[in-house]
Amino acid sequence: MDGQLIPAVTLKRLPRYHRYLRELICVGERRINSAALSRMMGVSASQIRQDFSYFGGFGQQGYGYNVKYVYGKICELLGVTDMFTAVVVGMDNLGRAFADDKIFEKHGVELRALFDASPDIIGSEIAGFTVLCAADMESYCRDNKIDIAVLTVPRRDAVDYVKRLCSAGVAGIWNFTDCEIKVGVDIPKTKTAVHTLHLSDMFLNLCYDVKQIKAAEKAENKEMKGGGSLI
Amino acid sequence: MDGQLIPAVTLKRLPRYHRYLRELICVGERRINSAALSRMMGVSASQIRQDFSYFGGFGQQGYGYNVKYVYGKICELLGVTDMFTAVVVGMDNLGRAFADDKIFEKHGVELRALFDASPDIIGSEIAGFTVLCAADMESYCRDNKIDIAVLTVPRRDAVDYVKRLCSAGVAGIWNFTDCEIKVGVDIPKTKTAVHTLHLSDMFLNLCYDVKQIKAAEKAENKEMKGGGSLI
DNA sequence: TAGATTGTTAATCGATTAACAATC
């Protein structure tokens, strides 16, 4: 209902709040004010209060915020308390990394099955699961009401898999194929959220910074030498 | 020099332009105008012209942009032509995924070595490399002038490894440890770019969308039933 | 020259910060 009153930038910041609040709980803090949280997180106190206020006033004037209460509210907003179900599709190294990882259980999501298309891998044991055949993915997801699919298949298969997962009623796809999926172009408009993590793009952003840093270093060295020759 | 005149948002978009321009080259397109690129990419033509103009006018009035020229310029800006060197540190599944991946060579970066701390893995062969001992990481990086390190070690070791990589003169660290590194807090101010990819945070952002979608579906179903009971 | 399309300026939109009245 009120979903879209909350700015996207605020929603993007929720997981980070979630993380810091959990940390506070771990060290036994009961209360925190926006100024202290601001120092911890390196964002402005104003922004914290503004963000929190979108959710209807978590805090109390003169006191601050109750850590557990705010944490609980944010967990709720993020669906961490909803016990979503997930599958991993594509059992190469990246898929295996997810199968082994605690990322699902740490966030209240239950990993249910692993899929691969290769006969060599189907039937083998990974992280306590017997890998299932990718051809059965749709019926499995439908029958087991799977909410989330992590997609790590080869790029050329990405669109096909995304289409099939959408039609199987999966609500969210975490797409690691480095293939951009444009809803309404590559696939029809759908009630599935596709979050594409474009590792290549991120890598290039790092390369840009590396280039700047190396250029600055070079300039510094030249300056030193240039300074010397002026004597 | 002029580095910081270009807004960060524009820089973030460069890899995506890079990708689409490469695609145009692959299909043999010689020229493109902002309107056509706009349709392809799903961003406004205004934004494309604005972005490109920061780099000093790639285009030509009445003609558009020369695809190869603009692509070349963007490659240059991103350092794709600089032949940076890289290492991967941490040879669990995620590290192996990077060792096997073409992401480095595709962007003009040369993968030089793999490191791990486990005696079981040191000395073994992965993707044509003999895994080296993590204790030798600093001297190796210094001696071989390594520019970029991909870090996939366990979270608890993250800060230690980042510090060591910084002191070894690495210019960029791609941090997959899910441990936030705050420069000036966790590590001293440094001439190293640390890009942390917080997979947990991204996963929770997906969970939020999944929750919204499931809530919308539920509401829809209820409405249908509710409508029926009114008869 | 006429037509097309850029580069740039001005207008709009949205996000962040600053300030402070409300209130615990």
Place this chain on the structure above:
DNA sequence: TAGATTGTTAATCGATTAACAATC
């Protein structure tokens, strides 16, 4: 009550879009 700190409003800052003169 006095002090502290929120929630909210107004001011600032930055990014996007629209418009158009410059120019190929």
